[in-house]
Amino acid sequence: MTVRSGRAGSRAGAGAGGTAPTVLDPARIRNVVLVGPSGAGKTTLVEALLAHTGTIPRAGSVGDGATVCDHDPAAVRQQRSVALAVAPLMQGDTKINLIDTPGYGDFVGELRAGLRAADAALFVVPSSAGREGAIDPATVTQWEECAAVGMPRAVVVSRCDHPRADVEATIAACQDVFGAGVAPLYLPLRDGEAMTGLYGLITQTPAGAAPADADDARATLLEGIIEQSEDETLMERYLEGEEIDTEILIEDLETAVARGSFHPVLPVCATSGVGLEALLDGMVRGFPSPLEHPLPRVSGIDGSARPTLTADPDGPLAAEVVRTSADAYVGRVSLVRVFSGTLRPETSVHVSGHVPRPVPADGDASDDGGHDADERLAHVYVPLGAQLREVDMCVAGDIAALTKLGTAETGDTVSSASDPLLLSCWNLPDPLLPVAVVARSRADEDALGRSLTRLVAADPTLRLERNPETHQTVLWCMGEAHADVVLSRLRASGAEVDTEPVKVPLRATIRNPARVTGRHVKQSGGHGQYAVCHVEFEPLPRGSGFEFVSHVVGGAVPTQFIPSVEKGIRTQLERGLTDEHHPVVDVRATLVDGKAHSVDSSDAAFQTAGALALREAGQTCGTVLLEPLDEVAVTIPDDHLGSVLGDLSGRRGRVLGTDVAGPGRTVVRAEVPCTELVRYAVDLRAMTSGTASFTRRRARYEVAPSG
Known part of the structure; x- marks a missing residue:
């Protein structure tokens, strides 16, 4: 990132090389995340909006020629954005933080x-989606995810200059797929195809200049606005044929959008600039400020209850690291993202991290154990893509970048050192x-170890596992593209790494019961070694583990050496046969008899005899x-049910x-x-066009097929 010096400002068109846009009133801030499939034109739209407001000289530049998209080498190689990026701009006296997200x-x-x-x-939907007959399935899933938390949404039909553009068909597809409350706010005007x-x-x-279908579209829009804003008085007036004042309609539109029940659709052409001003105005007037959006739950770092947060610049400091x-x-x-309070340079803060890590395949929940540290902020910056511009403060509701917080990881809470807090994780x-x-x-x-630590701290969707059974270092990734990016970042950090086939940790057991003898007798002059143990081994039901029983009578094996036999058997169990x-x-091992020598018997001798007994049992029994078997739960659209069931059967799955x-x-x-599950994440995505998901947890071990 490029760090630029700048002081607080609150004017439109604050250029990349000038003052950074700073607003002190949360009511004048809008935080808007752009969601949509890869190739929909999200980054192009962000850059066009920045250029339109004078934030950058032209689309595709940030003063020194850098774009606002991610500059990770992996992103360049994959020709797609692979990380979240923030681009602030000023529309009048309102600051809009545009949050560009990967579409893959x-x-x-x-x-x-x-x-x-x-x-x-x-939501950014390419104008070709209507002609191609489908909205990207992953986008539909993301829409449902936003709906579940009541997040306000609008739709931009992008790339309207595309050769296969069909704006009307795409709007109709959005209405069909996204459901009730989706209606166009504007209709395109054309000169020929443009x-x-x-x-x-x-x-x-x-x-x-009204298009032919404008009257029907307007009637649908007004009915949707009035219904979703739940303005019953206005509904009566509308049904009676009364002409509704434009300002009243706009106020009800803002109410319906902020409530998350109405979703306006706007066609936009980033290259020509058509629709950009309407989109900016819609984000300012229709989207809620941080004062209107519910905030995460908060507690003390000891778990004690704390009052609900509000976006108050004078409240307790509570910010969350959303990317590292x-x-x-x-x-x-x-x-x-600052949820409460104000971040200021040259102040002490507390960094708290208690983020549960994803559940491993063996089913046992893992946690990073939590970490708490006091650190000192040197500077506070406003990010603009790959640049950092210094500011005097960052108030509740705004987004900032902090440097050199040595312990901060994605998902951590940054709060006051005198009043440490912990935000609930997402x-x-x-x-x-x-x-x-x-x-x-x-x-x-050594370079690999350091790089892995940094990567895991930055990416909470990446899990590092050092498997003691296979002796492999395994990175659990979201998919092939994610794995490719992770490997690229590892190599860019100076660690030369290779990949190898993932080994699944197998186990073994004995087939039949048997009685065997472990005999360890050595005499080479001086103090010798003498231990004999007779042990009965028998297989146990799956999941029973190991049981050790002693039925020795008459002191055939002295009491102090019975634990030695058990220890020797356990050691050999871990080493395998x-x-x-x-x-x-x-396996159950029952010590039934043995022999000892008054001088030459020892703990070590009986450990060796126990191990030899198990090895003999392996040959005899x-x-x-x-x-290992995992229990998987696959969530799929009904259209793909048959193919998924058939695929599970082909993987030796038991439904x-x-x-x-x-x-x-x-x-x-x-x-x-x-x-059979090593590459299931990749295969399931391909099989269902990215519409399915699954979870897994360790069930048990079963006999593997021979051959």
Whole structure:
């Protein structure tokens, strides 16, 4: 990032090289996240809005030629945005923080961070979607996610100059897919195929330019506004045929949008600038300020209850790190949304992190253990894509960037050092694609360790696992694109890494019961070694673990050496009985007899005898391999139910049942061998066009098929 010096300002058109836009009243702030599929033109739209307001000289530049999109090398190589980026602009006396998010499904963690930082969502749908007959399924899922939390939404039909553009069909598709409350606020005006302007359905301007379908569209719009704003008096007047004043309609529109029940649609052409001013005005007038949006729950760092937060600049400081990145010049950069209070330079803050990590495949919830540290802020910045511009303060409701917070991770709370607080964390998806990484050389091992620590701190959708059974370092990612970005970042940090096939930890057990002898007798002059133990081994039901029983009578094995036999057996269980060293489980060992020597017997001798007894049992009883099974819950649209069930069957899955998960969606519960799930995250996305999701938890081990 480039750091620029600047002082607080509150004027329109604050350029990238000049003062950073700063607003001290939360009522004059709008935080808007852009949501939509990859290729919809979100970043292009952001840059066009910045150029339109004079924030940057032209679309695609931020003063020094840098774009506002992510400059991660992985993003450049993949030709897509892979990280959240914030671009503030001034529209009159209102500051709009545009939050650009990746459109690819693998980066849903960045999307959810954007939703956390925002008070409203702008869904960007390409104008070709109507002609192609479908809204991107992942976009529909994101719409439902916003609806579940009541986030206000509007729709922008983008790329209206595309050769396959069909604005009217795309608006109709949005109404069909997104449901009630979706209606166009403007209709496109054309000169031939080119969109030259917009016709406002509320204001009926420009006069004399109404499209042929304007009357029907206006009637639908007004009825939707009045219904969703729940203005019963206005509904009566409208039904009686009374002409409603434009200002009253606009006020009711603002109410309906802010409540999250009405969703206006605006066609916009970023390249020509048509619709940009209408969009800016709509965000200022129709979207809620931070004062109107519910804030996260807050507690003391000890879990004690605290009053509900409000977006009060004079309230207790409570900010949240929504993204962490590293810059070659300034080090760690923490992007924060200030929910309450005011961030000021040269002050002490408390950084609290108690974010539960995603649940591992073995089903045991993990946690980072929490971390708390007091740190000192040196500077407060306003981010503009890849640039940082210094400001005097950042008030409640605004977004800022902080540098050199050594302990801050994504999801952490930044609060006053004298009054530490903890914000409730947002929901994070589980990473379900494992990638095993290995340092290319011994010299790269230290660099790999440092890089992995930084990556996990920055990306809460990335889980690091060092598997003690397979001795692999495994990165659990959201999908192939996410894995590609993670590997690119690792290599860019100086760690030369390779990938290798992911090993699924198998286990073993004995096939039949048997009585064996472990004999360890050595005499080579001086103090010898003597231990003999007779042990009965038998297999136990799956999941029983290991049981040790002693039935020794008459002191055949002295009491002090009985635990030694058990310890030797346990050690050998962990080492395994084959060259692959699979741990042995579900075995009962009963010590029934043995022999000892008054001088040569010892703890070490009986440990060795116990281990030898188990190895003898492996040869006598025979062994079988056990593979882990996971219980998976796959949530899918009903249209894909047949293909998913067939695929699970092909993976040796056992379907346990199905449940209704809502209109048109089903949850399939099944048990599937883990070896068949290594790439299931990728295959399921391809099979269902990104509309399905699944969770997994360890069920048990079962006998693996031979051969």
